[in-house]
Amino acid sequence: xxxxxxxxxxxxxxxxxxxxxxxxxxxxxxxxxxxxxxxxxxxxxxxxxxxxxxxxxxxxxxxxxxxxxxxxxxxxxxxxxxxxxxxxxxxxxxxxxxxxxxxxxxxxxxxxxxxxxxxxxxxxxxxxxxxxxxxxxxxxxxxxxxxxxxxxxxxxxxxxxxxxxxx
Numbered sequence: 066x067x068x069x070x071x072x073x074x075x076x077x078x079x080x081x082x083x084x085x086x087x088x089x090x091x092x093x094x095x096x097x098x099x100x101x102x103x104x105x106x107x108x109x110x111x112x113x114x115x116x117x118x119x120x121x122x123x124x125x126x127x128x129x130x131x132x133x134x135x136x137x138x139x140x141x142x143x144x145x146x147x148x149x150x151x152x153x154x155x156x157x158x159x160x161x162x163x164x165x166x167x168x169x170x171x172x173x174x175x176x177x178x179x180x181x182x183x184x185x186x187x188x189x190x191x192x193x194x195x196x197x198x199x200x201x202x203x204x205x206x207x208x209x210x211x212x213x214x215x216x217x218x219x220x221x222x223x224x225x226x227x228x229x230x231x232x
Contacts, residue, residue, distance in 0.1 A: 115152025
């Protein structure tokens with residue numbers, strides 16, 4: 066059974082500035098280079114009519130994986146992430162996030178909304194994580210959920226710094 070996580074971060078930048086960064090190839094190349102993954106690639110970036118679709122792959126070497134993960138997955142983790150963002154309408158953009166790990170019984174999916182909030186904008190996400198491993202799947206789902214908030218916070222910091230540096 067999947068576990069659900071509600072995550073939120075705030076930006077000092079506007080919805081338009083954050084959305085524009087999401088459509089920028091240089092932004093993604095730098096974000097992935099700074100991600101902490103052993104290798105990371107921007108597989109696809111499509112931006113048309115204000116809609117954005119991003120596909121990335123990040124690889125974590127097996128020697129860096131927590132024990133609970135390496136017990137159930139041999140080899141490196143290849144994490145494929147797909148994000149889709151709608152054109153801005155009514156001051157907001159809606160998104161979807163899908164994640165998978167090649168060769169592992171793990172799926173991640175969710176919805177997102179980038180909207181005005183605080184002193185700029187706010188990103189709210191509802192993410193479901195499912196690990197289909199009897200007895201320990203729930204423990205791994207909880208571990209992944211905790212790491213998702215760390216990841217979202219790091220991505221928020223990077224995006225804020227990127228926007229400040231690149232206007």
